[in-house]
Amino acid sequence: MTNRRSFLLGLGAIALAASSNARLALASAPIDQRFVVIILRGAMDGLSAVPPYADPAYRDLRGALAIAEPGQANGALDLDGAFGLHPRLATLKALYDQKQLIVAHAIATPYRDRSHFDGQDLLENGTEVPHGTADGWLNRTLALLNSSGIALADQVPLILRGETDVASWAPKKLPGADPDLVARVAQMYQKSPVLLAALESAVSADRMASTALGDNQAPMMGGGYRRGAAKVLAEAAGKFLADPNGPRIAVLEINGWDTHSGQGVADGRLAQALGELDAAAAALRQSLGAAWNQTAVLIATEFGRTAAPNGTGGTDHGTASAAFLMGGAIEGGRVLTDWPGLDRSRLYQGRDLAPTMDLRALAKGVLQDHLGLPADALARAVFRGSDEVAPMRDLIRT
Amino acid sequence: MTQALIATQRFGLGAGPGELAQVASDPRGWLQSQIGVDEPIPGITSSAERVVALAEARQEVRAMKQADAKNSDAFAQLKAQQRDAYLSDVSARLGAAIASEAPFAERWIRFWSNHFTVSITRPIISGLVVPFENEAVRPHAFGRFADLALAVVRHPAMLLYLDNARSIGPNSQLGRRKEAGLNENLARELMELHTLGVNGGYSQDDVRALAKILTGWTIARPGRMARFLDAVPGTFGFAAAAHEPGEKILLGRRYADNGEAEGIAAIRDLCAHPATAQHVARKIALHFLADEPPQTAVASLADAFTVSGGDLAAVAQRLIALSESWSLPMIKARPPEEWLIAMRRAFAIDGDVPARKSVGVLQQLGQVPFAAPSPAGWPEDSSGWLGPEALMARLDFAGAAAQRIRVAQPATMTDQILGSGVTEESRLQIERAPSAADAVALLLVSPEFMLR
Numbered sequence: 001m002t003n004r005r006s007f008l009l010g011l012g013a014i015a016l017a018a019s020s021n022a023r024l025a026l027a028s029a030p031i032d033q034r035f036v037v038i039i040l041r042g043a044m045d046g047l048s049a050v051p052p053y054a055d056p057a058y059r060d061l062r063g064a065l066a067i068a069e070p071g072q073a074n075g076a077l078d079l080d081g082a083f084g085l086h087p088r089l090a091t092l093k094a095l096y097d098q099k100q101l102i103v104a105h106a107i108a109t110p111y112r113d114r115s116h117f118d119g120q121d122l123l124e125n126g127t128e129v130p131h132g133t134a135d136g137w138l139n140r141t142l143a144l145l146n147s148s149g150i151a152l153a154d155q156v157p158l159i160l161r162g163e164t165d166v167a168s169w170a171p172k173k174l175p176g177a178d179p180d181l182v183a184r185v186a187q188m189y190q191k192s193p194v195l196l197a198a199l200e201s202a203v204s205a206d207r208m209a210s211t212a213l214g215d216n217q218a219p220m221m222g223g224g225y226r227r228g229a230a231k232v233l234a235e236a237a238g239k240f241l242a243d244p245n246g247p248r249i250a251v252l253e254i255n256g257w258d259t260h261s262g263q264g265v266a267d268g269r270l271a272q273a274l275g276e277l278d279a280a281a282a283a284l285r286q287s288l289g290a291a292w293n294q295t296a297v298l299i300a301t302e303f304g305r306t307a308a309p310n311g312t313g314g315t316d317h318g319t320a321s322a323a324f325l326m327g328g329a330i331e332g333g334r335v336l337t338d339w340p341g342l343d344r345s346r347l348y349q350g351r352d353l354a355p356t357m358d359l360r361a362l363a364k365g366v367l368q369d370h371l372g373l374p375a376d377a378l379a380r381a382v383f384r385g386s387d388e389v390a391p392m393r394d395l396i397r398t
Numbered sequence: 399m400t401q402a403l404i405a406t407q408r409f410g411l412g413a414g415p416g417e418l419a420q421v422a423s424d425p426r427g428w429l430q431s432q433i434g435v436d437e438p439i440p441g442i443t444s445s446a447e448r449v450v451a452l453a454e455a456r457q458e459v460r461a462m463k464q465a466d467a468k469n470s471d472a473f474a475q476l477k478a479q480q481r482d483a484y485l486s487d488v489s490a491r492l493g494a495a496i497a498s499e500a501p502f503a504e505r506w507i508r509f510w511s512n513h514f515t516v517s518i519t520r521p522i523i524s525g526l527v528v529p530f531e532n533e534a535v536r537p538h539a540f541g542r543f544a545d546l547a548l549a550v551v552r553h554p555a556m557l558l559y560l561d562n563a564r565s566i567g568p569n570s571q572l573g574r575r576k577e578a579g580l581n582e583n584l585a586r587e588l589m590e591l592h593t594l595g596v597n598g599g600y601s602q603d604d605v606r607a608l609a610k611i612l613t614g615w616t617i618a619r620p621g622r623m624a625r626f627l628d629a630v631p632g633t634f635g636f637a638a639a640a641h642e643p644g645e646k647i648l649l650g651r652r653y654a655d656n657g658e659a660e661g662i663a664a665i666r667d668l669c670a671h672p673a674t675a676q677h678v679a680r681k682i683a684l685h686f687l688a689d690e691p692p693q694t695a696v697a698s699l700a701d702a703f704t705v706s707g708g709d710l711a712a713v714a715q716r717l718i719a720l721s722e723s724w725s726l727p728m729i730k731a732r733p734p735e736e737w738l739i740a741m742r743r744a745f746a747i748d749g750d751v752p753a754r755k756s757v758g759v760l761q762q763l764g765q766v767p768f769a770a771p772s773p774a775g776w777p778e779d780s781s782g783w784l785g786p787e788a789l790m791a792r793l794d795f796a797g798a799a800a801q802r803i804r805v806a807q808p809a810t811m812t813d814q815i816l817g818s819g820v821t822e823e824s825r826l827q828i829e830r831a832p833s834a835a836d837a838v839a840l841l842l843v844s845p846e847f848m849l850r
Contacts, residue, residue: 177797202786311579
């Protein structure tokens with residue numbers, strides 16, 4: 001693995017310099033703050049991830065899917081006497097106790113329909129409509145910061161796509177191609193700008209990886225769809241971000257939240273996904289090392305699920321869910337919510353947890369107070385059309 | 399020669415040795431002659447047989463205490479059974495594509511399999527995904543869209559993947575007896591992904607209505623439910639006892655209480671809806687033509703769909719006849735599986751496709767067959783396939799694979815595979831390669847071989 005592509009960086013420097021507006025992801029980072037977004041694809045059930053166990057309607061409404069009260073077998077991990085965490089979220093609970101985790105509940109993007117694909121598109125594009133723009137709000141954030149970002153994925157997700165070039169990285173699974181061959185390919189791509197840009201980005205990410213991860217990279221992992229991948233990717237993300245010359249923004253994705261059946265309580269499909277999230281959180285913290293103190297991590301999903309179980313031991317597509325902010329930079333140990341209640345009359349369209357908080361307010365609060373971006377730029381460039389949505393303040397430790 | 403390259407590459411699975419020259423005399427006729435070629439892949443066990451075996455194995459596991467079940471031999475065996483069935487099916491399917499003499503038909507069938515995605519992200523259906531294509535998609539891929547949709551929705555793989563098999567009408571005989579009820583998953587995706595499209599004008603109430611209409615559409619499994627169903631075990635069965643009684647209103651249309659017939663009528667109506675023609679036409683154009691397909695092409699395909707009453711052979715004919723089909727630049731990325739198939743075709747690597755190894759390679763390239771991450775299937779917009787990591791994985795694989803490929807006539811290799819349309823940049827690099835293996839690797843990752 002030793003600098004297997006470094007040859008290109010010497011010989012291919014001409015190719016790289018000659019190409020368009022490509023900026024190497026290695027460009028020096030002007031800020032010390034780190035920001036990570038973890039996207040939970042498939043719609044996380046907020047009422048099981050963060051059970052509002054003190055709500056008088058919770059137990060009846062959730063029926064067989066209700067999480068037991070704190071203190072009982074497989075009970076919720078208590079947060080504040082009203083809300084708890086699912087028993088699989090032990091790392092998040094520890095962070096909460098260390099005042100490094102904020103839980104936001106009954107929160108949603110502006111999307112009010114129930115398509116995963118439109119919901120995720122809107123979550124990532126940062127506008128108020130699906131497909132409202134072809135670039136992502138984190139890419140626009142990078143442009144304002146003049147900083148660099150990385151997707152821990154085979155393919156760069158929409159949230160990071162856009163004008164600013166970003167890197168992507170996933171564990172190497174094949175023996176690397178000969179550097180000489182890579183240089184020849186770069187020559188061959190001179191008139192294919194899309195292929196050339198992707199090649200350059202891969203080469204720079206590879207160089208970052210050999211610095212950040214050392215040459216003994218984690219061995220083969222499974223595929224994108226295999227469970228357990230998130231932990232490996234989170235560990236790598238932490239190492240990239242910990243590098244003083246590395247990227248400042250990273251994106252991870254975790255699948256497996258679309259629990260229409262077999263959702264379970266202490267076990268089952270949701271518990272499995274939550275366990276994966278919790279392990280990823282632990283791995284990220286560990287590998288960030290001292291940089292954890294400059295880090296904010298936003299964990300969000302496209303929408304929530306029905307408040308009541310469906311007929312097949314699961315939940316269907318809903319509206320509001322929970323989101324998490326964690327990191328050494330977070331002023332944590334709090335549940336932020338304007339709790340709408342679970343009484344049938346309070347449910348959104350009589351079926352979903354009602355949204356009372358805008359996810360953009362949470363994200364804007366972090367971008368403003370953690371990354372130092374002015375509110376007007378956030379409304380103009382990052383979350384377009386969000387002038388009415390004030391950034392939440394006091395999320396960041398001062 | 400360029401027209402032949404378009405025929406074999408944009409619409410096919412890549413040219414084998416000498417194939418470009420053969421196709422060159424009549425590229426359109428070559429494509430037309432493939433319309434209707436829909437033979438099943440040989441040697442695939444039927445889904446009915448697999449469902450029955452699965453149900454029996456599960457019963458054994460279910461009989462145990464929950465704590466023991468997960469660690470039991472029976473459970474491990476059940477998982478291995480599914481995995482082995484999947485691997486051998488996928489290997490046969492890859493082999494059929496590599497050897498296919500009707501590669502356009504193959505692409506067309508695969509397009510519909512992806513449109514109606516079932517995915518092994520639900521491991522329990524691993525042994526059913528290739529049978530699904532064989533039994534539900536292939537026989538109807540050149541038939542009526544409504545017949546295709548009906549066959550797909552009634553297939554056990556889809557009924558399990560999108561949870562309809564256990565959806566029960568709350569006021570049905572079964573619903574009143576036990577704690578069970580509706581599941582909206584299939585109803586929603588059927589409208590959002592398969593027919594109308596997300597902006598097709600349906601509401602949450604319509605999703606509920608369709609879910610109710612489809613209650614009772616399940617699988618006749620051996621055991622408990624079998625006595626309710628008049629069906630062959632392991633195939634579709636309508637469970638009247640689970641069907642929600644009463645009239646339903648879907649998209650403003652009333653469906654009187656009529657059991658299984660409600661669902662058949664509703665699906666036929668959805669397929670005939672004008673939004674469906676638009677949605678399907680756009681997706682076909684996106685798949686074959688361009689990431690931003692010209693509106694004229696989409697309109698023409700939608701017209702063929704509508705005028706023919708959803709006859710997919712007529713739509714395929716129209717696609718071949720479109721001027722855009724032969725004039726748009728070839729800049730869409732070949733998805734990994736198609737790229738791998740094209741490689742084996744180009745170098746005439748036939749014989750058995752090693753199952754584990756092929757799936758392993760495809761995993762590294764980011765496209766395990768029938769493992770799309772969501773019911774939306776693999777993206778038809780091709781830009782995602784050429785991210786930095788994905789491209790590097792292809793380079794790495796091409797470099798390794800080329801070591802094992804023997805080329806009979808290196809001097810004519812480029813012309814044989816890419817024809818005369820190859821760019822100077824690619825030709826130069828391939829010719830100047832320091833070894834035959836490097837020349838092969840460069841050809842595999844050349845823009846002309848990667849894009850279509």
